[in-house]
Amino acid sequence: MRGADPCAGAGDHYSERAFSYDELTSPERELWNAFPEGRAVDLHAGVPGDDRVAEGGQWGPERTVRASVIAALMLGAHSGQPGAIPCLRLAGARIVGPLNLAGAQLAHTLWLEECWFEEAVNLLGATIQTLVFKGCRVPGIEAGATRIEGNFDLGRSIVESGAPSHFHHHITALSLTNARVAGGVILNKAELNAPGGWALAAGGLVMEGGFFCRSGFVARGEVRLLGAQLPGGLFMNGARLEEPGPRGVALNLDNSVASSVNLSNGFVANGTVGLRGARISDSLSFEGAVLNRPPDGHGPSLSAPLMQAVDFDFALAEPPSGAVDLRGAQVSYLHDSEHSWPEVVELDGFVYGSIKVDEAGGRREAVGQRNSVAHRVAWIRRGPGYNPQPxxxxxxxxxxxxxxxxxxxxxxxxQRHRRQTLPPAARVWGHLLDVTVGYGYRPWLAGVWLLALTLLGTLSFGTHSPNPVQRGEGAPFQPLVYTLDLLIPIGGLGQRTAWYWSNDSRQWLAYLLIAFGWVLTTSVIAGVTRALQKN
Structure with a gap:
């Protein structure tokens, strides 16, 4: 950020001499006279082509005001009049020199509209009432540790970045680091330009009102709100975040606390949206948003491990181009759509109370839908590796x-997913459990196998009679009972021990049925035990 030394206080900067009225220019005198009564001074030419703020550097002396005059008025150089509330209101001016109010205690509102600043604004550690830079062009604003008793309005303004300051290692357009704002922060239709740096550095920001970045807000560089307290909510619906910071992060809300976060209705992030450890007491909405991975192709589109929210609306306009990380996150209601999930989704530890989908203009529980289980299992399988928790x-x-x-x-x-991670022998046993009893979750399969093997044995053994072990003793041969006696390994029905086959093929079939009986019994016991243990 360019401008005066941010450590220099406003009193130090302006205490060397007081302004005399005679040395003020015509527009400065007009502002000087208007300040005690809070009257607005409008220096617009009235010609649309001549009033474009982007061309403010070409405005002449009739529209030029020194930043030092503004600072002197804000510091009490021209006291107010009884019955009037002083306020500095200036529009359409070219402001030259650094506006340095660092550390100042300012009792009046500063309202600047469609003004062009030659140098950066320094409000580091200042205390001020309502602060308005509406439709202005400013080469950087340092408002770290500033206390604003009203609103901070930068609507329609363009804030550019300069060189790294004493307090930020990256180029920064707007700094609100550790600031306190009693009202709201309004950045609707504003542009913060710090490509590859920090468009907004507001870590540790404490607010009472809402934070509004709607209606065409554009940030080039990282919007950094980690650890911010936003009880009035963050509203970035329709915002566009481009050219992210050095780590590829477009929006950083790590460890922030907010009532609601609205990133919907055309919100676009060309970089990672970070919500690690964020706590949102109401809704987190990405409805209709577009989330792209960082331009270098590395990093996720959404990184939200350990995030907490009540209502999580992730019905995006299109699938994210990067991964989505929800490990350890907790939400009460998850709302998704066919466009919600990319190729990689990390869900280990993700806890939700219900899943809702759009249907007939409303939302309802996603259970009971056609192919619901297959769809949700495929969702889980998008995660890397095997994790049982999802x-x-x-x-x-x-x-x-x-x-x-x-x-x-x-x-x-x-269980089928887990089987892929096991050694070969265990995988074979897993396949056996699967086809016999479905790992205990399909116990009716055991009955199907028992019926099929019983039918096979009865038909095979019923065509010929075996040889008795002892002639004239024991019950007569019954193919059905004999087959069941072979299949049931526990106990006995008296047939297996009383008869034997001289035909090798039927004797081998008998051995095979005995083996199947043991395998089937073992599978049933193992599968049911596994199901009861919910493993």
């Missing part, structure tokens, strides 16, 4: 909604 969380949601069958299907999908 499956358990999804199954828990289905159970709470009264869909136990869907919950079992999710847990079965979990």
């Amino acid at each position: 499956y358990e969380q999804l199954a828990s949601w289905y159970r709470k909604a009264g869909h136990d069958d869907e919950a079992r299907r999710v847990l079965l999908a979990k």
Whole structure:
């Protein structure tokens, strides 16, 4: 940020001499006379082409005011009149020199509209009432540790960046680091330009009102609000964030506390949106937003591990181009759509109370939809590696909604995913558990196998009679009972020990049925035990 030494106080800067009325220029005298009564001074030429703020550097002496005169008035150089409230209101001016009010205690409102600043504004550590730079062009504003008792309005302004300051290692357009604002911060239609640096540095900002960056707000560089306290909410619907900071971060809300965060209705971030550890007591909305990975192709589109919110609306306009990280996040209501999820989604530890989707102009629980389980399992499988928690969380949601069958299907999908991580022998056993009893979540499969093997044995053994072990003793041969005696490994029905086959093929079939009986029994016990343990 360019301008005067940010450590120099306003009193030090202007105490060397007082202004005499005679040395003021005509527009400065007009401002001097208007200040005690709070009257506005408008220096616009009235010709649209001549009043463009972008061309303010070409404005002549009739529209030029020294920043030192503004500072002197704000510091009490021209006291107010009884019955009037002093206020500095200036429009359409070219302001030359550095406006340095660092550390000042300012009792009056500063209202500048469509003014062009030659140098940066320094309000470091100052205390001021309402502060308005509406439609201005400013080469940097340092307002770190500033206390603003009213609103801070930069609507329609363009704030450029300069060189790194004493307090920021990166180029910064607007600094509100550790500032306190009793009202709101209004950046609607503003532009903050610090490509590759910090468009807004507001870590530790404490506010009482809302933070508004709507209606065409553009930031080139990182919007940095980590650890900010925003009880009035953050509203960036329709904002556009470009040319992110050095880490590829477009918006940094890590560890911030807010009532609501609105990043919807055309919000575009060409860089990572960071919400690590953020706590949002109401809604977090990305409805209709576009989230792109950083321009260098590295880093996620959304990084929100350990984030907490009540209502999380992630119904984006299109799938994010980068990964979405929700590890350890907790939300009460998740609202998503077909455009919500990229190829990589990290869900380990993500906890939600319900999932809602749009239907017939409203929202309803996503359970009961066609292919609901397949869709949600595919969502989980987008995560890198195997993690059991996302499956358990999804199954828990289905159970709470009264869909136990869907919950079992999710847990079965979990076991199949886990099987891929096991050594070969364990994978073989896993396949056996899957086809026999579905890992205990499909116990009816055991009945199907038992019926099929019983039918096979009965038909095979019913065409010929075996040889008795002892002639004239024991029960007569019954193919069905004999087959069941082979399949049931515990106990006995008296047939298997009383008869044997001289035919090798049927004897081998008997051995095979005995083996299948043991495998089927073991699978049933293992699968049911696994299901009961919810493993």
